[in-house]
Structures are given as C-alpha cells and as structure tokens.
Amino acid sequence: MKLSVIGTGYVGLVSGVCLxxxxxxxxxxxxxxxxxxxxxxxxxxxxxxxxxxxxxxVLDLRFNATTDLTAAVHSTDLTLIAVGTPFGExxxxxxxIESAARAVGEALxxxxxxxxxxxxxxxxxxxxxxxxxxxxxxxxxxxxGADFGVGMNxxxxxxxxxxxxFLNPDRIVVGGIDERxxxxxxELYKPFxxxxxxxxxxxxxxMIKYTANSLLATLISFSxxxxxxxxxxxxxxxxxxxxxxxxHRFAPILEHRAEKGERIRPAMLTYLGAGCGxxxxxxPKDVKALAAHAKAHGVDVPxxxxxxxxxxxxxxxxxxxxxxxxxxxxRITVLGVAFKPGTDDVRESPTLRIVPRxxxxxxxxxxxxxxxxxxxxEQFGDTVTxxxxxxxxxxxxDAIVLVTSWPEYRLLAEELDDATPLVADGRRFLDxxxxxxxxxxxxxxxxx
Ligand SMILES: NC(=O)c1ccc[n+]([C@@H]2O[C@H](COP(=O)([O-])OP(=O)(O)OC[C@H]3O[C@@H](n4cnc5c(N)ncnc54)[C@H](O)[C@@H]3O)[C@@H](O)[C@H]2O)c1
Numbered sequence: 001m002k003l004s005v006i007g008t009g010y011v012g013l014v015s016g017v018c019l020x021x022x023x024x025x026x027x028x029x030x031x032x033x034x035x036x037x038x039x040x041x042x043x044x045x046x047x048x049x050x051x052x053x054x055x056x057x058v059l060d061l062r063f064n065a066t067t068d069l070t071a072a073v074h075s076t077d078l079t080l081i082a083v084g085t086p087f088g089e090x091x092x093x094x095x096x097i098e099s100a101a102r103a104v105g106e107a108l109x110x111x112x113x114x115x116x117x118x119x120x121x122x123x124x125x126x127x128x129x130x131x132x133x134x135x136x137x138x139x140x141x142x143x144x145g146a147d148f149g150v151g152m153n154x155x156x157x158x159x160x161x162x163x164x165x166f167l168n169p170d171r172i173v174v175g176g177i178d179e180r181x182x183x184x185x186x187e188l189y190k191p192f193x194x195x196x197x198x199x200x201x202x203x204x205x206x207m208i209k210y211t212a213n214s215l216l217a218t219l220i221s222f223s224x225x226x227x228x229x230x231x232x233x234x235x236x237x238x239x240x241x242x243x244x245x246x247x248h249r250f251a252p253i254l255e256h257r258a259e260k261g262e263r264i265r266p267a268m269l270t271y272l273g274a275g276c277g278x279x280x281x282x283x284p285k286d287v288k289a290l291a292a293h294a295k296a297h298g299v300d301v302p303x304x305x306x307x308x309x310x311x312x313x314x315x316x317x318x319x320x321x322x323x324x325x326x327x328x329x330x331r332i333t334v335l336g337v338a339f340k341p342g343t344d345d346v347r348e349s350p351t352l353r354i355v356p357r358x359x360x361x362x363x364x365x366x367x368x369x370x371x372x373x374x375x376x377x378e379q380f381g382d383t384v385t386x387x388x389x390x391x392x393x394x395x396x397x398d399a400i401v402l403v404t405s406w407p408e409y410r411l412l413a414e415e416l417d418d419a420t421p422l423v424a425d426g427r428r429f430l431d432x433x434x435x436x437x438x439x440x441x442x443x444x445x446x447x448x
C-alpha cells in the first residue's frame with residue numbers, strides 16, 4: 001500500500017518506518033525541514049532502539065521523508081495524521097491537528113480518486129468527526145464518505161520500546177466513518193494477521209485510546225498512594241503489591257499449565273510498583289485532556305482527578321525523603337532525566353519537578369542521564385552541574401536520588417566503594433540491602 005504520514009515525531013517516524021519495514025511504500029511529511037533532512041540521511045532525530053537499523057533498511061527503497069505534503073498526499077492512497085496534541089491551558093490543543101487536516105484537505109482538492117485520511121494522534125472523542133472531517137471537506141471542496149474516507153487509528157506504542165511495540169501490537173483499532181474507510185485501514189494492517197483488529201467508529205477508537213492510558217495512569221497513582229501509606233505504617237509496598245498481584249485476575253493461571261499452577265505474570269510488580277510518579281508526553285496530558293473533556297460534557301470524574309492529584313504530589317514525596325535527612329547545601333546527584341529508560345524524551349519527567357525543587361531548597365545539584373543530558377541542559381540551564389559519566393556523577397555526593405530506572409544504575413552499589421551517601425530510590429529499582437543508607441518511595445523508615 002502507498003501511504004503518507006504527517007508528522008515525524010515518536011509516533012509518525014516509528015509508524016512510517018515500521019510500516020515500510022513490513023512492505024508498504026511510505027512517505028513521511030514534516031514541516032521541520034531539518035528533521036526531514038536528517039531522516040533522509042538515515043539519522044534518526046529521536047532515540048529509539050532498533051529504529052536506525054530499520055530506517056537504513058527501507059530508506060530510498062520504500063521510505064523517504066519530505067516537506068512537500070501535497071506531493072505526498074497525491075502519490076499515496078492513505079494518509080495518517082500523527083502530529084502533536086499537547087494539553088493547552090485548559091483543554092487539548094488541536095492546533096497541529098487542525099493545520100495538518102487543512103493542508104491534507106487542500107491537497108485532496110487537486111487529487112483524483114478516493115483517499116482515506118486517518119488520525120493517528122491521540123484526540124478526545126468526537127475530534128475526528130467534528131473537527132477533522134469538516135476541515136477536510138471545507139479545504140477540499142469534496143464530500144467525506146463519497147470522495148474520501150475519514151478514520152481514527154490510535155497508536156499504543158511506548159517510547160523506549162516503540163519499535164517492538166509497533167511490530168508486535170497488543171491490538172489494532174480501526175475506527176472509520178464507514179465500511180469502505182475501515183476496509184482501507186484494515187488493509188494497512190494485513191501484515192499483522194495474528195493481532196486482534198477492532199473495527200469501530202472514530203469516537204470509540206478515540207475513547208479506547210484515552211481509556212487505556214487513563215487506566216494505566218490510575219493504577220500507577222493507586223500504587224503510589226498505597227506506597228505512601230505503606231511506608232507510613234511501616235511496611236514495604238513492594239511486599240504488599242507482590243501479594244496483591246498474585247490475584248488470578250492480574251496473573252491468570254495458564255490453562256494448559258493448570259496442573260503446575262503456572263501463571264501469566266504480567267510485569268505488574270515493576271510496571272505498577274510505587275514510585276515518584278508518571279511522566280512523558282502521554283499519560284499526564286491525556287488524563288488531563290480526558291478529565292477536561294468530561295467536564296465540558298458535564299461529567300464529574302473524581303477518579304481521574306485523583307490520579308492526577310497523586311501524580312502531582314509524588315515528586316515532592318521523593319524530595320521530602322532527602323530533605324528530611326540531608327541538610328542544604330549538600331551535594332546531591334540526581335540519576336535520570338528521561339521520563340523513563342530507553343528514551344531521550346524528558347517531557348513531563350518527574351525530574352523536571354525534582355531538580356528545580358532541590359535547587360530551590362539550596363542543594364548543590366549534579367545531574368546525570370546516559371542520553372538526555374542535552375535535553376536536561378535546556379531545562380535547567382546553569383542551575384546544576386551536568387556529568388556525562390555515571391561513575392563520575394556519583395563521586396562525593398552526599399545524597400543520590402534515582403528518578404529514571406536506567407539499567408546501568410543497577411551498578412550503583414558496586415560503584416560507591418566505601419562511600420555511604422543517602423540513596424533515595426524514586427523507582428524502587430535498587431535492592432535496599434545493598435545500601436547502608438537507603439530510603440525509597442513506599443519503603444518504611446525502620447523496616448522490620
Ligand atoms: N510519544 C508517544 O509515546 C505516543 C504514543 C501513542 C500516541 N501518541 C500520540 O501521537 C501524537 C504524536 O505524538 P509524538 O510524541 O509523536 O509527537 P511529537 O511532538 O514528537 O511529533 C510531532 C511532529 O509533528 C510535526 N508537525 C506538527 N504540525 C505539522 C504539520 N502541520 N505538518 C507536518 N508535520 C507537523 C512536528 O514538527 C513534529 O515533528 C500525539 O497525539 C500523542 O499523544 C504518542
């Protein structure tokens with residue numbers, strides 16, 4: 001199939017390259033000419049494991065990037081819109097979606113033949129049919145349903161593991177205004193015959209995406225709330241959740257292994273453990289957007305509000321663990337700026353709240369991240385010290401605060417030699433027994 005993808009961010013570029021990898025002909029479009037040039041030279045503008053190799057494998061064969069949206073739409077049968085949908089002051093900001101839809105509509109005005117336009121960005125329910133579709137009709141002078149199809153195809157990939165996620169999806173959701181649109185969208189995913197494909201309406205597709213993200217965000221905030229309480233009553237939240245997650249509704253016993261009692265153990269303990277809060281470009285903005293959208297429809301959503309409230313508070317919980325034990329001006333090393341390991345994305349990372357707060361409290365802060373130090377510098381300027389080597393960053397620190405669970409930080413105990421700084425674990429990633437002076441979210445001050 002020939003398709004164009006508008007936007008070459010995490011979703012647009014990964015989707016475009018992976019869809020070319022499975023056999024489609026793909027043109028990725030961006031308004032950022034530098035990005036387009038880099039991509040066409042085989043340089044990925046984002047850090048994602050496996051992406052550079054896939055990109056070089058398809059570049060100039062079945063894949064290229066361009067700033068010429070009209071030409072890309074004219075030479076393809078399907079367009080995916082994968083531009084950003086940040087949270088504005090009070091609601092989702094659809095400016096990028098609206099301008100991309102307008103440009104696609106204008107291109108459709110001069111294109112012969114049927115074309116499908118599908119929104120891949122995360123947008124609140126109703127957006128595809130009440131915002132994108134009218135813009136496409138107005139800009140093209142054509143009729144949706146007759147001259148072109150309109151759909152919604154949410155993306156579930158996770159940054160850091162975006163390539164394997166895209167190539168092995170849990171499900172594919174194809175929301176279309178009619179069967180013809182859904183058929184074209186389903187054709188795109190023919191190379192994924194093992195995956196459940198849900199055919200539905202655009203609004204349901206939009207709601208599935210928000211509900212999936214909101215459920216995960218809510219579960220994380222729930223674990224964090226229980227973590228804060230566990231520590232206060234003197235128990236370790238890790239032990240608590242280990243007991244809870246063995247419930248067969250979370251860890252089903254495999255049918256064919258029932259005799260041995262073998263279970264599917266979802267990575268709940270690590271994924272849904274307690275910590276200093278969720279970040280990234282999706283969970284915070286998506287839960288806020290859904291809550292705001294509910295409010296606009298006169299629906300109260302106390303659970304979503306609660307999930308956000310707990311998350312707002314969690315970075316402060318980690319700062320408090322340090323501030324209660326180490327007086328300023330002490331030297332504090334913060335490990336990790338990316339919102340999670342495997343990515344250089346720092347959007348809404350808890351580190352962005354923790355570091356300025358430590359600086360404000362008068363600490364001398366050193367920051368380390370294996371790949372996101374440039375991004376860190378953009379955020380913190382000259383208020384902190386940046387150290388490229390993890391081993392150098394921890395030397396002489398009075399306290400070490402772990403915010404991102406990069407695998408190399410597992411070596412922290414080995415690298416500390418005889419030093420015994422306070423180690424504050426914001427991800428419950430380290431073994432408390434390895435440290436003389438350990439504190440962590442959900443870890444009791446005086447463990448039994
Ligand atoms: N990042 C994720 O992990 C993830 C996962 C699932 C869904 N999503 C959703 O996918 C969407 C895209 O997210 P992202 O992280 O890839 O965004 P991003 O900010 O990384 O990338 C957006 C890209 O779109 C380009 N762009 C903006 N307007 C344009 C236009 N009119 N024409 C062409 N290009 C344009 C920008 O230059 C940028 O390169 C969002 O709605 C997001 O919520 C993101």
